[in-house]
Amino acid sequence: MKTKYDKKELEELVSKNINLSDVLRQLNIKISGGNHSNLKLAIKKFGIDTSHFLGQASGKGKSSPLKKRxxxxxxxxxxxxxxxxxxxxxxxxxxxxxxxxxxxxxxxxxxxxxxxxxxxxxxxxxxxxxxxxxxxxxCPNCHSQIHKKEIIKKQKNCIQCNKKINKKSTKCCSCSKLGRVGKTKIKWPDNEILKKMVEENSFTKVGKRLGVSDRAVRKIIKNLIIHVIPLQ
Ligand SMILES: [Zn+2]
Ligand SMILES: [Zn+2]
Ligand SMILES: [Zn+2]
Incomplete structure (x- = not known):
């Protein structure tokens, strides 16, 4: 025979007890396998939290019968x-x-x-x-939003590109990387012109004219010789 459970009553009994048998006892229902599973089913159907029950995987075996108030x-x-x-x-x-x-x-x-x-x-x-x-x-959704907002509050903007960054730095990752390598965005002249410039001037002079270091000029010429200008 199936027992009809009342949600409110069951909720209260479950929250006050630590296993199914105690709940059955308090409902004056005979403790048997069938009644056990019926009760379990009802609890599941009503969505009642039993995470405090003993001997359950969800309790991770750490629950203590000495329930703290x-x-x-x-x-x-x-x-x-x-x-x-x-x-x-x-x-x-x-x-x-x-x-x-x-x-x-x-x-x-x-x-x-x-x-x-x-x-x-x-x-x-x-x-x-x-x-x-x-x-x-x-709820998990609202919770993640709360903490996302907190992270945003802790951020400020990159001084170069205005991207959101951590409060501890001044530039974003890509901007500080650019700074480190010493790369500036310059417009290199056409290969042929550049080749001529280098033929007629020193690397340092060319670099000065283009606003880069002589090393940068050397590097770009080396690339040109390897990839663009056929060896004579
Ligand atoms: Zn919510
Ligand atoms: Zn939180
Ligand atoms: Zn940046």
Whole structure:
């Protein structure tokens, strides 16, 4: 016989328990294989989060039966503390009464008929600050946008081509590369004219006239001799 589950009731029971058997017990349903899978199915259908359940792959075996209360989790952590896991933060924030939806676009946990795990955003960027006022549920899309905007804020423009660059540099990659090699955009005269110029003047003189170094002239002539001007 299939049991009809009420979503609201099931949601609450699941969030308060750490395995299916306890949920069944509280519903006064006999613990059996069939009832287990029915319950599992219903939980899946309603899209209820069971990431805090024990003995589940999603819990990575790290869940503890000693569930921490929200006020123990939502604190300003000390420097030496490791980052709190998303699972623990999510559960604590939910239990503290926070609505489980994206604080920007109000996306809830079902997306495209599948369960969508909402992420947790630390508003001040400090993941040691797990105080509730610093945390927000956010969907993956909005979350990536928040952090993209932060990166843009940290940028400024290349002094040469105005491209967006990191605040630490003054020029973009390609502009600073150009600067390093000493390449300036000059209009080289036609090969024949250049050849004549070099025949009649020193490399240094030609370079001065063209506004480049004698090395640059030498280089271009070397290329011409190899590729363009047939050996006499
Ligand atoms: Zn969103
Ligand atoms: Zn974030
Ligand atoms: Zn540039």
């Amino acid at each position: 929200p006020e123990e989790v939502l604190i300003f952590r000390k420097d030496k503390d490791r980052r709190q896991t998303g699972i623990v933060l999510r559960r604590a924030l939910k239990e503290s009464g926070r609505k489980y939806q994206c604080y920007i676009c109000e996306q809830k946990e079902i997306w495209n008929k599948e369960i969508l795990t909402l992420e947790i955003h630390h508003k001040d960027g400090n993941w040691l600050n797990d105080l509730p006022e610093n945390l927000e549920f956010v």
